[in-house]
Amino acid sequence: xxxxxxxxxxxxxxxxxxxxxxxxxxxxxxxxxxxxxxxxxxxxxxxxxxxxxxxxxxxxxxxxxxxxxxxxxxxxxxxxxxxxxxxxxxxxxxxxxxxxxxxxxxxxxxxxxxxxxxxxxxxxxxxxxxxxxxxxxxxxxxxxxxxxxxxxxxxxxxxxxxxxxxxxxxxxxxxxxxxxxxxxxxxxxxxxxxxxxxxxxxxxxxxxxxxxxxxxxxxxxxxxxxxxxxxxxxxxxxxxxxxxxxxxxxxxxxxxxxxxxxxxxxxxxxxxxxxxxxxxxxxxxxxxxxxxxxxxxxxxxxxxxxxxxxxxxxxxxxxxxxxxxxxxxxxxxxxxxxxxxxxxxxxxxxxxxxxxxxxxxxxxxxxxxxxxxxxxxxxxxxxxxxxxxxxxxxxxxxxxxxxxxxxxxxxxxxxxxxxxxxxxxxxxxxxxxxxxxxxxxxxxxxxxxxxxxxxxxxxxxxxxxxxxxxxxxxxxxxxxxxxxxxxxxxxxxxxxxxxxxxxxxxxxxxxxxxxxxxxxxxxxxxxxxxxxxxxxxxxxxxxxxxxxxxxxxxxxxxxxxxxxxxxxxxxxxxxxxxxxxxxxxxxxxxxxxxxxxxxxxxxxxxxxxxxxxxxxxxxxxxxxxxxxxxxxxxxxxxxxxxxxxxxxxxxxxxxxxxxxxxxxxxxxxxxxxxxxxxxxxxxxxxxxxxxxxxxxxxxxxxxxxxxxxxxxxxxxxxxxxxxxxxxxxxxxxxxxxxxxxxxxxxxxxxxxxxxxxxxxxxxxxxxxxxxxxxxxxxxxxxxxxxxxxxxxxxxxxxxxxxxxxxxxxxxxxxxxxxxxxxxxxxxxxxxxxxxxxxxx
Numbered sequence: 001x002x003x004x005x006x007x008x009x010x011x012x013x014x015x016x017x018x019x020x021x022x023x024x025x026x027x028x029x030x031x032x033x034x035x036x037x038x039x040x041x042x043x044x045x046x047x048x049x050x051x052x053x054x055x056x057x058x059x060x061x062x063x064x065x066x067x068x069x070x071x072x073x074x075x076x077x078x079x080x081x082x083x084x085x086x087x088x089x090x091x092x093x094x095x096x097x098x099x100x101x102x103x104x105x106x107x108x109x110x111x112x113x114x115x116x117x118x119x120x121x122x123x124x125x126x127x128x129x130x131x132x133x134x135x136x137x138x139x140x141x142x143x144x145x146x147x148x149x150x151x152x153x154x155x156x157x158x159x160x161x162x163x164x165x166x167x168x169x170x171x172x173x174x175x176x177x178x179x180x181x182x183x184x185x186x187x188x189x190x191x192x193x194x195x196x197x198x199x200x201x202x203x204x205x206x207x208x209x210x211x212x213x214x215x216x217x218x219x220x221x222x223x224x225x226x227x228x229x230x231x232x233x234x235x236x237x238x239x240x241x242x243x244x245x246x247x248x249x250x251x252x253x254x255x256x257x258x259x260x261x262x263x264x265x266x267x268x269x270x271x272x273x274x275x276x277x278x279x280x281x282x283x284x285x286x287x288x289x290x291x292x293x294x295x296x297x298x299x300x301x302x303x304x305x306x307x308x309x310x311x312x313x314x315x316x317x318x319x320x321x322x323x324x325x326x327x328x329x330x331x332x333x334x335x336x337x338x339x340x341x342x343x344x345x346x347x348x349x350x351x352x353x354x355x356x357x358x359x360x361x362x363x364x365x366x367x368x369x370x371x372x373x374x375x376x377x378x379x380x381x382x383x384x385x386x387x388x389x390x391x392x393x394x395x396x397x398x399x400x401x402x403x404x405x406x407x408x409x410x411x412x413x414x415x416x417x418x419x420x421x422x423x424x425x426x427x428x429x430x431x432x433x434x435x436x437x438x439x440x441x442x443x444x445x446x447x448x449x450x451x452x453x454x455x456x457x458x459x460x461x462x463x464x465x466x467x468x469x470x471x472x473x474x475x476x477x478x479x480x481x482x483x484x485x486x487x488x489x490x491x492x493x494x495x496x497x498x499x500x501x502x503x504x505x506x507x508x509x510x511x512x513x514x515x516x517x518x519x520x521x522x523x524x525x526x527x528x529x530x531x532x533x534x535x536x537x538x539x540x541x542x543x544x545x546x547x548x549x550x551x552x553x554x555x556x557x558x559x560x561x562x563x564x565x566x567x568x569x570x571x572x573x574x575x576x577x578x579x580x581x582x583x584x585x586x587x588x589x590x591x592x593x594x595x596x597x598x599x600x601x602x603x604x605x606x607x608x609x610x611x612x613x614x615x616x617x618x619x620x621x622x623x624x625x626x627x628x629x630x631x632x633x634x635x636x637x638x639x640x641x642x643x644x645x646x647x648x649x650x651x652x653x654x655x656x657x658x659x660x661x662x663x664x665x666x667x668x669x670x671x672x673x674x675x676x677x678x679x680x681x682x683x684x685x686x687x688x689x690x691x692x693x694x695x696x697x698x699x700x701x702x703x704x705x706x707x708x709x710x711x712x713x714x715x716x717x718x719x720x721x722x723x724x725x726x727x728x729x730x731x732x733x734x735x736x737x738x739x740x741x742x743x744x745x746x747x748x749x750x751x752x753x754x755x756x757x758x759x760x761x762x763x764x765x766x767x768x769x770x771x772x773x774x775x776x777x778x779x780x781x782x783x784x785x786x787x788x789x790x791x792x793x794x795x796x797x798x799x800x801x802x803x804x805x806x807x808x809x810x811x812x813x814x815x816x817x818x819x820x821x822x823x824x825x826x827x828x829x830x831x832x833x834x835x836x837x838x839x840x
Contacts, residue, residue: 172284186340187306201253276316291357368437392431403826459637460550475505509620520548535562536572560657624678636673647677759791760817809834
């Protein structure tokens with residue numbers, strides 16, 4: 001036997017690595033067991049794959065092939081230490097240790113499959129615990145969510161106090177416990193969280209009930225969140241739909257319940273929940289839908305509002321009154337089930353009529369004006385809370401302006417290649433009475449009255465001649481219309497002809513370019529710029545000779561403002577669109593100040609300028625703007641290649657500016673300022689003067705808060721040609737006709753075979769005629785000769801039938817129609833009803 005190696009530890013010397021030669025290495029055994037476990041895992045994977053693919057034969061073969069491995073592995077795991085080493089080479093064990101059961105660690109080492117299974121079971125628990133801990137560590141503070149107020153709520157009133165539009169997000173006043181009606185609290189609790197006063201922030205019973213009903217219904221029909229959870233989500237969390245947010249919502253709900261009373265939680269929820277139509281909070285919703293504070297809500301109104309929080313945008317009564325009413329009935333039934341009200345009280349509430357008191361839908365054309373005053377209101381009072389604007393807009397003049405512009409462009413725009421127009425009407429003090437920023441706000445929100453900068457053309461000559469009159473020139477002063485050259489610039493007249501000596505009054509009226517260029521050169525272009533600035537022009541004005549002929553780009557509003565300064569004899573005239581702004585308090589937040597005494601034009605020069613402006617309309621380029629029995633002055637403007645056409649005119653009460661052109665700056669078909677712009681001005685002024693004299697037009701208006709009786713009859717209902725009528729033979733009509741008529745078209749009726757044509761109406765057939773016949777069925781109509789023209793006026797229930805038909809878009813007005821019928825047609829155009837709904 002060889003001697004022991006002194007460098008090698010001997011068996012029994014206490015080194016755990018000591019073993020005799022040929023002794024099995026336990027680490028090697030462990031590696032072998034691990035390898036066997038891997039093989040086992042692969043075999044199990046093959047079995048699972050085979051079962052999933054339906055390959056039974058392959059699975060059986062894999063199982064048979066693995067059977068020896070299972071037996072080998074089992075034998076190795078169960079084999080005692082004596083089987084792997086001779087008895088004389090294994091150290092003796094303490095009997096107590098030999099009899100002690102193996103620990104969990106040993107068991108798991110002996111059974112690696114069991115260890116893997118336990119690890120797989122523990123992994124989700126560990127991950128869930130980690131997510132809960134992470135959610136807790138990143139928990140936001142209570143009330144830490146910054147509520148996005150959006151645009152503050154604006155209720156917009158016309159100059160006479162009629163509300164016609166709303167914008168922004170309504171917030172209302174925070175509700176207090178004293179303001180909370182019991183039936184409102186009961187309705188919210190019944191439909192949203194029946195066990196609100198008994199749970200501790202999380203309702204496990206409610207969660208299980210919601211899960212059961214959702215599973216039975218095949219979709220999400222009921223939520224499991226409590227009012228407390230909804231409150232913390234609204235005030236402290238984002239609206240993202242993640243598991244982390246739900247965990248944080250539950251944790252914060254527990255915290256809120258420990259720090260706040262139930263009543264405070266309920267009030268906080270009611271003050272922050274969204275109720276549709278831009279209303280945040282129950283008080284805002286009550287005012288938005290019913291025109292009253294939350295304290296004054298009736299039981300059916302409270303039930304309707306309580307039913308909105310589940311789907312506010314879908315059920316908002318302003319857009320889905322039927323759906324909101326059905327949901328309110330569900331709330332009332334739920335209140336009966338919870339014992340909050342009796343069945344009799346619920347039936348009585350269902351029988352009550354719910355009346356919405358909301359501003360009407362915004363008339364489309366007023367949006368240009370609304371965009372402007374919304375920005376102005378923010379500048380004047382940049383405070384939070386809902387506000388009401390009393391504006392300068394005259395709804396009757398606004399509707400008239402929209403109708404006039406649409407009528408002219410529809411009739412002549414395509415032929416003359418004029419696609420757009422804008423109009424501004426000002427009072428002498430600068431109040432904006434009407435504004436049309438374009439042909440169709442829905443197509444383009446660009447306001448061509450305030451945002452578009454275009455070359456003014458001869459419209460700019462106002463400043464040239466006024467500068468001259470202030471420096472000693474007079475309308476009778478004579479200059480020679482002849483070819484001239486100023487530096488490298490040679491101005492030309494529009495007709496390329498020269499008149500020779502002409503008085504300034506005539507040169508201004510005929511818009512002679514060479515004379516204007518000579519005046520600007522004589523007084524100096526800087527003097528012309530200074531005059532324009534004094535009258536309120538703020539756009540860039542280049543110091544070049546061509547400025548005299550309007551080469552600078554300006555807006556319609558600032559040019560109309562400048563002309564208003566001449567009429568008002570106060571410069572500059574400050575244009576404004578808001579009279580006053582009111583908030584929740586008794587005192588207004590803003591009141592437009594009375595105009596202060598400022599600069600004025602020299603008396604002689606102003607008088608001479610007004611005389612020259614009147615000469616333009618009397619016999620110059622603006623003859624198309626003449627209005628019978630009304631003194632009118634103004635100025636035309638036309639730019640190179642007919643890209644822009646302007647007319648700004650004035651009466652004793654109004655200053656009206658009109659622009660016509662194309663957005664792409666393309667040329668029109670020889671449209672000058674005395675053409676379409678002057679015609680639009682004339683159409684507007686001759687009817688506006690009548691309306692202003694009456695104070696308010698007596699005609700239907702969807703923009704009114706208190707509709708005229710005629711609005712009840714619109715939209716027109718009618719039918720097709722009546723049987724037995726003789727449309728080709730018009731009978732002699734006596735002084736007056738009574739009876740139930742048949743309808744030939746919307747402008748022609750037949751009374752027992754006698755044909756009557758309505759004054760000023762070009763009838764339409766088809767669907768519109770059938771609708772009119774249904775409306776007139778079994779109703780008596782009385783027709784009498786019209787006082788203002790040859791023809792008949794017919795009345796039904798005291799209302800003028802032609803006006804009703806035109807206001808409802810049932811026909812077109814003829815060119816010879818009286819002003820009230822033209823106004824009715826323009827109303828229908830602006831509101832896009834009847835045949836104008838499909839017209840562009």
